[in-house]
Amino acid sequence: MALSRETLLGLYEMMVKIRTFEERVAEIYYEGKQPVFNIAAGPVPGEMHLYSGQEAVAAGVCAHLRPDDPVTSTHRPHGHLIAKGVDLKRMMAEIFGKETGLCHGKGGHMHLFDPELHFGCGGIVGGGIPHAVGAALAIKKRGEDRVAVSFFGEGAANIGAFHESLNLAALWKLPAVFIVEDNLYAISVPKTASTAVRSNAERGAAYGIPAVQVDGQDVVAVYEAAGEAVERARRGEGPTLIEAVCYRFRGHFEGDPEHYLPEGTKEQWKQRDPIALLAKQLKDQGWLTDEDAQAIEERMTALIAEAEAFARESAYPPPEAALTDVFVQAESPREEQSHG
């Protein structure tokens, strides 16, 4: 697999794009919610789960995917969808709950769907894993060379759906790649207090699925491992489990006091910021200068400002649209019956 300058600069730019997006969304989110935190106030009411710190995983995996490869994500989905290639304006508008958003403002930040990119996510922990297996089954039955990818956290690896999904994916040798983003905490519960195995990569062996652990802060490592897994799936050789050990730089949700974190650990992890790590590697190779990095940052900031302006200027969906795009419209009485 070629680790070319073009590829790695692309990964760098993608990580900067995700980070810049997330940090700007954090600023927007707190508008109107301070000094006394009011979750219902501001332009983006409700909960907010941001992806800062884990960018290497989304960027490294999605760099191998095509728009028609299905991806399921989690309650922390922004990074995955950005890396999949979403239109930032429509994504930002959805986060704002506007009519121009991906789901016409009815999904919000945790329920982003993009049919063109075959992307879905949701707040049910582990809920996306069986969906990816279903998509992979469809791909296999149709004889296509697409790959279904599911991102989920290490907490989700303790629920039944994870094990049922791995079992069927292995049994049917499906073109699926399972990405465990092990950021060490399921909300506030450390993995050591919830999980009997040290590494979820060990769980692949129980189902006969090749499983590897990678440094989720190193985008080059993620890119290399994911590339092998995706190609393996496209060749019809079955599923792979990748455990990317990473860390979220913000709380589980915005406003999380993070009392559960041992003192100093976040600062330690920030020493291994995935963007800074790649920047150093690129600079050592003479592939990136400070000026290049500055230009990329400015370009991404401008893109996101454009998306934000689009979202702010867009209208809210009218009340009478509350029930549209919510239920599937039956196309024929027969179909209606079968749904009934």
Place this chain on the structure above:
Amino acid sequence: MIMIPAAGGTMQPAVGLIANPASGKDIRRLIAHGSVFDNNEKANIIRRVLQALDAFGVKQVLAMPDLYGLVLRALEDTQVGLRVEFVNISVTNTAADSRLAAAVMAQAGVRCIVTVGGDGTNRVVAQGCGDVPLVPISTGTNNVFPSLVESTLAGMAAAAVACDVEPVWDRAVRQARRLEIVRGNTLVETALVDVVVYDERFVATRAIWDADKMRALFLTAPYRGTIGASAIAAYLPQAEEVARDAAGLYVELGPGGTHVMAPIAPGLIVPVSVRVVHPLELEQTIPVTYAPSILALDGEREVPVPPGTSVGVRLSSHGPYVVDVQAALQAAVKAGFFIRKP
């Protein structure tokens, strides 16, 4: 030899224990057919080591702490009379833990250190253990330095070393060689088995599996019957001839050479083109000018050689002391170490 003072002021034989919770999960499970080694099995291995040490007179074990608590888990289901203590290090969950733990154990005066891991684990332990011999137990099928040995037996051998059974040290402990990576006069890294100059720039997933990217190979010894990069020379008749009078080997790789079918990873047997095999003498330094490249140490990409830079690879006799488990057991048998009065 330094002894660990016990509570009552007497000297107690102590053994170090370093188990790497991260070994056995790298990309070789995906690109080759590497064995899966889970941490519950590692805890099992540790239980067997502890039982053997306890049965043959070791009173204290100094263990490396880790976030998973491998040794703690092993102790949960094991009844042993010996005392297990953890070295006081700040756990980072990186290779640095093993290096630092080995140094602290050596300072504390353990008689030997049992390692549970692969070539990479032993490489970093060797950087900290000084003259304390290692008893390496392999956790996988891709290792050369540690043996695939039943851990009960490794524990018995470690006990014989720790209890200073008379002929064991002479007959079963040898000093290994190492390869030293130097920039100018500065030692930057070491390897215990091999160094490969790999045509890539980044550490990434660490493993190396593309033979076309291998430009040169350095070996601490003319290995036979091994797997990994060392296998390239191990199955080559010319290498055996050159190795007859040499300490180590320096092998130039690239198009136009003899093709040897080498198992460079478990189940991954590929043709590798070998151009020239050179003897490598002790203290001889070979410059690596192929840049950009990355040096893979004992099978793991580790030291980038950016464009316009160079490093040297030197064969040294200053590797770690290593216990040959079978030889130690044989020597201990002769000394009656395993005999107890009914």
